[in-house]
Amino acid sequence: MSSTDQNRQFRLAERPQGLPKQSDWELVSEAVAEPGNDEILVAVEYISLDPAMRGWMNAGKSYIKPVEIGELMRAGTAGTVLKSNHSDFAEGDKVSGNFGVQTHAVVAGKDARKVDTNLAELPAYLGVLGMPGMTAYFGLLDVGGVAEGETVVVSAASGAVGALVGQIAKLKGARVVGIAGSSEKCSYVTDELGFDAAIDYKNENVYKAMKEHCPKGIDVFFDNVGGEILDFALANLALKGRIVICGAISQYNATEGMYAPKNYMSLLVNRARMEGFVVFDYADRYGEAAKALADWLSEGKIKHREDIVEGFENFPDTLLKLFEGSNFGKLVLKV
Amino acid sequence: MSSTDQNRQFRLAERPQGLPKQSDWELVSEAVAEPGNDEILVAVEYISLDPAMRGWMNAGKSYIKPVEIGELMRAGTAGTVLKSNHSDFAEGDKVSGNFGVQTHAVVAGKDARKVDTNLAELPAYLGVLGMPGMTAYFGLLDVGGVAEGETVVVSAASGAVGALVGQIAKLKGARVVGIAGSSEKCSYVTDELGFDAAIDYKNENVYKAMKEHCPKGIDVFFDNVGGEILDFALANLALKGRIVICGAISQYNATEGMYAPKNYMSLLVNRARMEGFVVFDYADRYGEAAKALADWLSEGKIKHREDIVEGFENFPDTLLKLFEGSNFGKLVLKV
Numbered sequence: 001m002s003s004t005d006q007n008r009q010f011r012l013a014e015r016p017q018g019l020p021k022q023s024d025w026e027l028v029s030e031a032v033a034e035p036g037n038d039e040i041l042v043a044v045e046y047i048s049l050d051p052a053m054r055g056w057m058n059a060g061k062s063y064i065k066p067v068e069i070g071e072l073m074r075a076g077t078a079g080t081v082l083k084s085n086h087s088d089f090a091e092g093d094k095v096s097g098n099f100g101v102q103t104h105a106v107v108a109g110k111d112a113r114k115v116d117t118n119l120a121e122l123p124a125y126l127g128v129l130g131m132p133g134m135t136a137y138f139g140l141l142d143v144g145g146v147a148e149g150e151t152v153v154v155s156a157a158s159g160a161v162g163a164l165v166g167q168i169a170k171l172k173g174a175r176v177v178g179i180a181g182s183s184e185k186c187s188y189v190t191d192e193l194g195f196d197a198a199i200d201y202k203n204e205n206v207y208k209a210m211k212e213h214c215p216k217g218i219d220v221f222f223d224n225v226g227g228e229i230l231d232f233a234l235a236n237l238a239l240k241g242r243i244v245i246c247g248a249i250s251q252y253n254a255t256e257g258m259y260a261p262k263n264y265m266s267l268l269v270n271r272a273r274m275e276g277f278v279v280f281d282y283a284d285r286y287g288e289a290a291k292a293l294a295d296w297l298s299e300g301k302i303k304h305r306e307d308i309v310e311g312f313e314n315f316p317d318t319l320l321k322l323f324e325g326s327n328f329g330k331l332v333l334k335v
Numbered sequence: 336m337s338s339t340d341q342n343r344q345f346r347l348a349e350r351p352q353g354l355p356k357q358s359d360w361e362l363v364s365e366a367v368a369e370p371g372n373d374e375i376l377v378a379v380e381y382i383s384l385d386p387a388m389r390g391w392m393n394a395g396k397s398y399i400k401p402v403e404i405g406e407l408m409r410a411g412t413a414g415t416v417l418k419s420n421h422s423d424f425a426e427g428d429k430v431s432g433n434f435g436v437q438t439h440a441v442v443a444g445k446d447a448r449k450v451d452t453n454l455a456e457l458p459a460y461l462g463v464l465g466m467p468g469m470t471a472y473f474g475l476l477d478v479g480g481v482a483e484g485e486t487v488v489v490s491a492a493s494g495a496v497g498a499l500v501g502q503i504a505k506l507k508g509a510r511v512v513g514i515a516g517s518s519e520k521c522s523y524v525t526d527e528l529g530f531d532a533a534i535d536y537k538n539e540n541v542y543k544a545m546k547e548h549c550p551k552g553i554d555v556f557f558d559n560v561g562g563e564i565l566d567f568a569l570a571n572l573a574l575k576g577r578i579v580i581c582g583a584i585s586q587y588n589a590t591e592g593m594y595a596p597k598n599y600m601s602l603l604v605n606r607a608r609m610e611g612f613v614v615f616d617y618a619d620r621y622g623e624a625a626k627a628l629a630d631w632l633s634e635g636k637i638k639h640r641e642d643i644v645e646g647f648e649n650f651p652d653t654l655l656k657l658f659e660g661s662n663f664g665k666l667v668l669k670v
Contacts, residue, residue: 063604226600245603260595265561268580268611269398276603 007032007104010073010315016057018255019323024057025073025316033106034083040112041083042095042105046308047333048076048126049319050160051224054252063278073101076131078115078122079335089114096125101315103335119294120304127160127330128304129293135246135279136164137289140222141172143277144244148173150219151238153210155229157198158185158305160330161246164293165222166195167302174220177213179206179229181325188328193303207232217241217270226251227259234263237270245276253323305329342367342439345408345650351392353590354658359392360408360651367439369418375447376418377430377440381643382668383411383461384654385495386559389587398613408436411466413450413457414670424449431460436650438670454629455639462495462665463639464628470581470614471499472624475557476507478612479579483508485554486573488545490564492533493520493640495665496581499628500557501530502637509555512548514541514564516660523663528638542567552576552605561586562594569598572605580611588658640664 006029013026035041056067056074067074077099081089086109089095095112099105115125127133139161140146152169156162157178166176166189178189178198186198199209210218210232217238223230226248233243251258267274282289296302307329309318314333321327341364348361370376391402391409402409412434416424421444424430430447434440450460462468474496475481487504491497492513501511501524513524513533521533534544545553545567552573558565561583568578586593602609617624631637642664644653649668656662 061604063606245600247603248600251600257597258600260597261599262592262595264596264599264609265580265583265586265593265611267609268582268613269396271398271610271612271616273608273610274599274602275606275608276600277606278603281606 005032005104006030007102008312009100009102012057012067012069012071012073015059015069016054016253018253019320020054020057020316022316026070027313032104035085035106038086038109039106040081040086040089040095040109042077042079042097042099042107042112043082044077044079044099044103044105044335046078046123046126047101047312047315047335048130049315049322049327049331049333050076050131051247051249051252051322053319054249054323064280074098075101076126077105078125078130079105081112084109094122096122096130103312119298123306123308123330123332123334124297124304126332127306128164128297128302129290131279132160132330133164133293134282134286134289136161136168137293138279138282138285139244139246139277140165140168140220142282143275144220144222144242146172146174146220149175151175151177151214151216152220152222153177153179153214153218153233154222154224155179155201156224156247156249157189157195158328159224162222162224163189163193163304163329164302167193167296169220170194171296171301175214177210179225185328188305201229207235210236214238220244222246223248225249230259230261231263234261234266237266237272239270239272241270241272243272243274245274249323306332308332308334310334340367340439341365342437343647344435344437347392347402347404347406347408350394350404351389351588353588354655355389355392355651357651361405362648368441370420370441373421373444374441375416375421375424375430375444377412377414377432377434377442377447378417378670379412379414379434379438379440380670381413381458381461382436382647382650382670383465384650384657384662384666384668385411385466386582386584386587386657388654389584389658399615409433410436411461412440413460413465414440416447419444429457431465438647455632458641458643458665458667458669459632459639461667462641463499463632463637464625466614467495467665468499468628469617469621469624471496471503472628473614473617473620474579474581474612475500475503475555477617478610479555479557479577481507481509481555484510486510486512486549486551487555487557488512488514488549488553488568489557489559490514490536491559491582491584492524492530493663494559497557497559498524498528498639498664499637502528502631504555505529506631506636512545514560520663523640536564542570545571549573555579557581558583560584565594565596566598569596569601572601572607574605574607576605576607578607578609580609584658641667643667643669645669
């Protein structure tokens with residue numbers, strides 16, 4: 001690295017109305033900073049693109065403070081240490097952390113996590129071994145409380161979180177039905193990931209298909225998408241069913257208010273509950289999930305798939321793939 | 336009683352569309368039956384009118400089987416034993432049970448419960464010491480899991496369940512805000528029942544009033560009404576808040592689908608849950624609740640109020656008072 005190296009950043013220029021547009025972003029270039037005491041300089045190699053990013057772009061109270069106008073866009077990332085002033089890190093170490101949508105990051109050592117690329121390639125630390133992995137693990141096991149023999153339905157089943165939810169549920173002895181947006185994705189979750197059934201929401205009657213594939217009702221519905229599919233799940237709940245609200249990607253760009261679940265009184269009829277969670281609350285237990293996921297991975301019990309798009313400058317367009325559902329697997333931008 | 340005595344019954348004639356009409360009922364008169372082995376004959380004196388009755392009149396799967404066309408309408412009741420062929424009961428005993436909307440009931444002794452009219456008058460066994468009491472107790476304590484210092488909001492606060500929810504919450508050390516439909520009802524819950532505040536939903540901006548009276552957010556929202564008020568509560572939830580879905584009286588007569596809660600993603604933002612329950616599931620613990628409620632009652636720690644309408648034949652019109660909100664306290668029909 002020479003002193004003329006530039007750090008490129010995507011900053012939030014405007015709060016989007018509906019789908020984020022190119023003009024909602026500002027691409028900025030500045031000299032790479034020097035790390036101070038206990039800091040490291042990281043060359044960001046992979047940037048995680050997550051549905052939650054859309055929420056971070058909105059003003060107003062949420063589970064995390066919004067990205068402000070003019071601020072670096074928040075993102076999970078993985079890369080290589082270029083310089084280290086922190087005793088835990090050496091040049092060449094592979095690390096992950098929330099370094100944002102930029103090519104070079106100067107961060108406190110305490111905010112970086114060393115990763116083992118013998119266990120899995122770097123992008124996996126943004127998916128199966130990263131936030132999506134933690135999200136699936138705690139959402140399904142702690143919030144959903146899945147038990148052997150139960151029926152689990154997961155939406156966005158071929159996505160980063162959904163694919164893991166289904167595989168962990170299978171490992172726990174559940175019957176698993178995935179919902180995805182193409183026959184190719186459906187084949188993937190049944191043939192590759194071992195789900196018991198899949199529903200192609202773009203080409204099937206989801207309500208009827210749920211009824212058919214879940215003859216005893218749904219014990220755990222892990223929802224990543226919201227909208228009408230949530231209503232169908234409510235209508236197909238089993239007694240004492242649990243709906244885990246992980247996200248609502250179908251609604252994040254709605255400009256006229258979110259779809260509201262008409263069938264919520266099914267919660268009363270079925271003595272059921274609907275519960276939201278935020279993975280950050282489990283930070284003090286990430287180690288437990290990371291170990292379980294790494295063990296399953298090294299034993300070949302879980303599979304993962306990344307959808308890697310190259311070119312830092314393609315960030316704005318690549319993010320839109322999530323909302324179109326055109327990614328297949330964990331969406332990652334390669335710098 | 337002479338052999339010419341008649342039992343009068345209200346039977347369901349038609350499934351109502353919207354509010355039940357006179358023509359949805361059939362008033363039938365027949366000779367009073369003789370009790371068989373282990374049966375008793377009860378002169379029904381008080382009939383409980385409950386919001387849940389509206390749901391029982393609909394076809395389709397619910398938490399209890401619907402009342403069929405031509406069947407006696409289901410209802411909680413209290414009265415006096417006229418004849419007994421069961422060793423646990425003697426003529427003159429006061430009893431309660433689900434004997435239906437009729438003046439004379441022949442029932443199995445096991446389906447009747449002897450009550451103590453020294454502790455409270457007979458109608459109280461349809462309210463504070465009956466199903467509404469059980470509902471408030473288990474809904475607030477088991478489903479809501481209220482803790483000392485928390486903020487509880489209850490809708491239909493002057494009603495049979497709501498009034499108790501608030502008083503039990505106060506006994507548990509919570510701050511309590513009630514929502515009711517007139518200034519008179521609001522004064523009752525604050526001045527008589529000791530709630531910390533009340534919101535008159537017919538004359539106040541409920542969203543703003545909730546914000547004002549719950550500066551730290553709502554920890555437990557006990558919902559009897561549904562509709563917009565549920566949405567306002569979602570918008571005012573505290574972190575880890577619990578919404579207890581007990582009923583949705585504002586929506587039971589909706590002919591174009593129920594109001595759907597737009598703000599359900601507040602469950603995610605606040606890591607909160609919304610859970611439904613049915614009091615019948617707690618049948619094996621009714622004794623615990625009955626004892627607690629009777630103790631509080633005899634110690635003067637809880638108050639109750641019945642709104643008693645006279646005349647068996649007035650059943651159809653009296654039931655409508657619930658949906659108009661024109662009752663004040665537990666609505667009971669005196670035969």
